[in-house]
Amino acid sequence: MDDHDVIDDTAEESLAEETYRLLLAEILSARLAGGSVVQQRRLASRYAVSRSPMRHALGRLEGEGLLVRNDKGVLCVRVITLKDYLDSLAMRMLLEPSAAAAAAGRMAVTTLHSLEAMLDAIEADAEPDPEFVWQFDDALHMSIADASGNGFMAATIGEMRRYTTIFERQMAVVRAKPGVAEHRGILAALAGSDPEAARQAMTRHLEAVRQGVLTNF
Known part of the structure; x- marks a missing residue:
């Protein structure tokens, strides 16, 4: 791996972190309301990021329990009862x-x-x-x-x-x-x-x- 690869990896990690924080803020503020279907492609376009950092951010939020799969396996914002x-x-x-x-x-x-x-x-x-x-x-x-x-x-x-x-x-x-x-x-x-x-x-x-x-x- 050369220096260029290291820089690219660091930039992608930074973008994934920023995307995660933006999505987290949307969820915590209820702008992404509970039960909302999460569409990776649409969100990637909205935040002007590639699918890779968006996928990483969504996976992290799912791991933290703020995103869940519904009965059809579709990713949604968790409903807080x-x-x-x-x-x-x-x-x-x-x-x-x-x-x-x-x-x-x-x-x-x-x-x-x-x-x-x-x-x-x-x-x-x-x-x-x-x-x-x-x-x-x-x-x-x-x-x-x-x-x-x-x-x-x-x-x-x-x-x-x-x-x-x-x-x-x-x-x-x-x-x-x-x-x-x-x-x-x-x-x-x-x-x-x-x-x-x-x-x-x-x-x-x-x-x-x-x-x-x-x-x-």
């Missing part, structure tokens, strides 16, 4: 309070300030951009998971959040600023380096999320 959602949220409720407790006193001050600034912007805006709200939510929860110092816990939280995010984003928006007070409580506990307060704040938040979904389903 209420049971799937509640089961995933139950896993988060087992792990995230512990992650929050572990993260208290460990999270970088710059990360805390960034999260607080994002939440301030959401609270100050009468009609915040829903995409920005979701970005904040993901940044908060995954920053806490990462700061827990437990990579296995963080990976599981990230996986479960995929399923709960897909389900929640397919629901009608109930509140323009979901969980602002709860998120503020979590950040205050983290900033105060108080593990037990962080644990309790995360527990209250996730219980409120669960109740909100059940009330509005």
Whole structure:
């Protein structure tokens, strides 16, 4: 294999990774809704990529369980049912309070300030951009998971959040600023380096999320 082959392989791997991330974002945002048939050729044309990186990206998403085969063997976006959602949220409720407790006193001050600034912007805006709200939510929860110092816990939280995010984003928006007070409580506990307060704040938040979904389903 010469240098040209190595460059070609690296470029294709990079394109496959980019394609994967684009498709993942489409699924998580529900732009590719549950049950949608996945047409490789059409998606490759849409993203202006060859079939090879598209095939790699689709195979990866299928391996992660976000794409499934229907009864006819056709590749589709997985439908996240209420049971799937509640089961995933139950896993988060087992792990995230512990992650929050572990993260208290460990999270970088710059990360805390960034999260607080994002939440301030959401609270100050009468009609915040829903995409920005979701970005904040993901940044908060995954920053806490990462700061827990437990990579296995963080990976599981990230996986479960995929399923709960897909389900929640397919629901009608109930509140323009979901969980602002709860998120503020979590950040205050983290900033105060108080593990037990962080644990309790995360527990209250996730219980409120669960109740909100059940009330509005």
